[in-house]
Amino acid sequence: MPRPETAAPGDGDTPAGGDEPLHVASRLHAFNRFELKYLVPVEEAAEIRDELAERMDQDLHSPVGGYGVWSLYYDSPELRFYWEKIEGLKFRRKLRIRHYGDLDGVTDGSPVCVEIKQRVNRVTQKRRITLPYATARRLCDTREMVEHSPKESAFVQEVLDLVIRLNLRPTAITGYHREALVGRASDTGLRVTFDRRIRGRDRDFHFGTTTPENRFTIPPHMTVMEIKVNERTPHWITDLAARRNLNLVRISKYVQSVEAFGLAPRSVFHVHEADYPPPTPHTRLPQGQPAAQPAPVRAGAQ
Numbered sequence: 001m002p003r004p005e006t007a008a009p010g011d012g013d014t015p016a017g018g019d020e021p022l023h024v025a026s027r028l029h030a031f032n033r034f035e036l037k038y039l040v041p042v043e044e045a046a047e048i049r050d051e052l053a054e055r056m057d058q059d060l061h062s063p064v065g066g067y068g069v070w071s072l073y074y075d076s077p078e079l080r081f082y083w084e085k086i087e088g089l090k091f092r093r094k095l096r097i098r099h100y101g102d103l104d105g106v107t108d109g110s111p112v113c114v115e116i117k118q119r120v121n122r123v124t125q126k127r128r129i130t131l132p133y134a135t136a137r138r139l140c141d142t143r144e145m146v147e148h149s150p151k152e153s154a155f156v157q158e159v160l161d162l163v164i165r166l167n168l169r170p171t172a173i174t175g176y177h178r179e180a181l182v183g184r185a186s187d188t189g190l191r192v193t194f195d196r197r198i199r200g201r202d203r204d205f206h207f208g209t210t211t212p213e214n215r216f217t218i219p220p221h222m223t224v225m226e227i228k229v230n231e232r233t234p235h236w237i238t239d240l241a242a243r244r245n246l247n248l249v250r251i252s253k254y255v256q257s258v259e260a261f262g263l264a265p266r267s268v269f270h271v272h273e274a275d276y277p278p279p280t281p282h283t284r285l286p287q288g289q290p291a292a293q294p295a296p297v298r299a300g301a302q
Contacts (some may be wrong), residue, residue, distance in 0.1 A: 035228050045194050051174065058182075075176070090120070096115050139159060
């Protein structure tokens with residue numbers, strides 16, 4: 001992993017890697033950013049990605065075709081973090097353990113990120129450390145102090161305070177496939193991600209579960225496109241969004257998982273399948289080629 005103290009690779013949403021030992025906690029990474037989200041059909045997302053690639057580069061930490069992102073979210077028995085999001089509090093937090101890549105072969109020694117994501121007005125902030133999976137679970141699940149560097153002490157203490165004071169427990173897992181682009185030259189603070197096959201579950205919270213019962217929490221023919229900037233969004237990005245009639249959406253993958261499994265009522269943040277029906281077959285397909293059938297939203301999705 002690159003070593004800057006104020007930023008993680010890209011925006012921090014990239015697979016862990018590099019020459020830092022995986023058996024010890026990495027240095028604390030922290031950064032601020034603004035985020036804009038759009039919900040677009042998979043085919044259009046591919047077109048937008050190709051158009052953006054003319055002015056942006058593929059994230060060096062992202063393999064060709066993208067990578068998996070899996071997050072285990074913690075919440076109180078009363079779903080405090082969920083309701084803070086629903087109520088739109090200007091300051092709110094979430095605690096999660098995140099794994100990058102496929103879940104096949106996840107072991108106690110696999111590197112994961114323990115992360116606090118918080119919102120202060122319109123600015124998103126993240127703080128995290130990288131730990132072996134078993135160590136992260138000891139910290140968050142069994143509420144034990146774990147070995148850490150002096151620079152990480154305040155963060156580890158904050159995690160322990162949250163899980164003990166709020167009685168946090170594993171609540172939902174989200175997973176999706178991500179492709180990421182990063183800006184060039186004067187746009188180096190720009191990052192655009194495309195998340196598809198967004199799914200989740202409300203049980204089997206170990207990343208290494210062999211037969212998890214995942215369910216699509218956002219219609220599988222839709223992609224979440226997210227623009228992330230340190231300061232201002234480049235004008236050519238806003239022009240692209242206007243030209244394609246893209247509308248900003250308020251969406252949370254964690255909220256989607258909570259509501260998809262009936263843990264809380266549906267809210268304005270929920271994406272309803274009826275609002276985004278699958279595309280109907282049209283005549284652009286090569287002659288004789290059948291139209292692909294959309295995957296069922298509520299079916300299991302590995």
